[in-house]
Amino acid sequence: MPQLSLSWLGLGPVAASPWLLLLLVGASWLLAHVLAWTYTFYDIVHRLRCFPQPPKRNWFWGHLGLVTPTEQGMRVVTQLVANYPQGFVTRVGPVMPLVTLCHPDMVPTVLCASAAIAPKDMVFYRFLKPWLGDGLPLSGGDKWSRHRRMLTPAFHFNILKSYVRIFNDSVNIMHAKWKRLASEGSAHLDMFEHISLMTLDSLQKCVFSFDSNCQEKPSEYIAAILELSALVTKRHQQIILHMDFLYHLTTDGRRFRRACRLVHDFTDSVIQERRRTLPDQGLDDLLKAKAKVKTLDFIDVLLLAKDEDGKELSDEDIRAEADTFMFAGHDTTASGLAWVLYNLARHPEHQERCRQEVRELLRDREPKEIEWDDLAQLPFLTMCIKESLRLHPPVTMVSRCCTQDIVLPDGRVIPKGALNVKGKSILGRKRGPKHQGEVTSGLYSLLSGAQVRTAGI
Ligand code: HEM
DSSP states (O other): OOEEEOGGGTOOEEEOOHHHHHHHHHHHHHHHHHHHHHHHHHHHHHHGGGSOOOOOSBTTTBTTTSSOSSHHHHHHHHHHHHHOSSEEEEEETTTEEEEEEOOTTTHHHHHTSOTTTSOBOHHHHGGGHHHHTTOGGGOOHHHHHHHHHHHGGGGOHHHHHHHHHHHHHHHHHHHHHHHHHHHTTOOOOOHHHHHHHHHHHHHHHHHHOOOOOTTTSOOHHHHHHHHHHHHHHHHHTOGGGGSHHHHTTSHHHHHHHHHHHHHHHHHHHHHHHHHHTOOTTHHHHHHHHHHHTTOOOHHHHHHHOBOTTSOBOOHHHHHHHHHHHHHHHHHHHHHHHHHHHHHHHHOHHHHHHHHHHHHHHHTTOSSOOOOGGGGGGOHHHHHHHHHHHHHSOSBOOOOBOOSSOEEOTTSOEEOOOOTTOOOOOOOOBOOOTTTOOOOOOOEEEEETTEEEEEOOO
16 A cells, blocks of 8 residues: 655555545545635725724624614614714625715725626525525626626616506505505504505506405415515524525525515416416517507516527526516515605695695596506606605615726725635614604615725715
């Protein structure tokens, strides 16, 4: 057997079995990586010293848990932005430094950087992956650009116009329910809960042309979407469960997988049904005929979509985009609407002016329903909605990784992070007035090794 001289280690000759050699190579590889990682980490920490740092909660967890998705968490954000108006650095856990940019002068540098320099952060978004697949928020590069172009027609006003009727119907169902509950003596209603069901109802009709009557009776599909949204937010707070293999061993992990299956089965069945019921004239003719009478839902738009080479979206792509719209469209709009109602309740004089504006518009109309063209005739209401979104943005932060150094307007540099040093995103959703306090807006950008928050103050 060949002998391996390890005298330089003081070990004398050792039988050099292939296993021993493999072990040595493996250990050296590991050591080299740990050293490189440690060097990069300390380099990043050193370079981030130009940013102020709020007091840590403790040496191990750093600032983890400082900003929770609660009213108190939003107050902490407000205070942080007040204390560090330009931006600050925090550490999430032992090794994840984040730069948070708060000032409108700082933010564009990161947000306007190309997707190659500041791509989306996958630390948080990756929890959505099993549910949303490669939908727009989770895809990058060529796939993202191709899908983005193919989805543009979905936002054409001719298509959106037909949805106003759906919004009216869903809102009327909600109002009728409120009237009934009030007449039965309910003194308190959780607006966010009711409005969420209404936005989900609207989306399900606009995306799938499916009426689950979810505002009136429980719907398994809608319950699964609400559960998935809650589980993703919860997981974000549990750093140990960021590891997939651990998460899937937990009860929450199993609930997540079950809810994903249910949501996917629903979307798949709509896509299959739509393909099955295609008449002989083929997909194109059918969809074009539907488009003429403007009854296209989002699934139709996706089935119709073709790229420059005439290639269509696969069923998997269609599912990802449809599920993404259900996710991205319900919580944001429900939160925005709940805050509008809250702000109007706090300012009765503005509320009255909005009411007068709507009454005036609908004065001689029967049925008294808002139409697409009316939206431009409600300037004061529009201002109130915009001001409410400014004061209480439904998405308070977005995150980005950075693959290159980014120089801010004041000369400070957000260092490029090493590939194996990950920052951590905090996706803050300001849900409803019941859940969150007043706070200035914030956008969060994550850099690998550093994070940027931007706040419109
Ligand atoms: C008040 C309502 C809404 C707010 C405040 C809002 C906010 C945002 C923000 C901040 C982003 C960027 C996230 C990032 O860059 O990391 C985003 C992306 C996105 N939103 Fe919304 N959103 C709203 C409504 C909706 C609705 C109704 C839909 C669909 C029905 C939707 C679909 C999307 C999609 C697909 C993306 C990803 C776009 C891409 O990556 O190309 N959003 N939204």
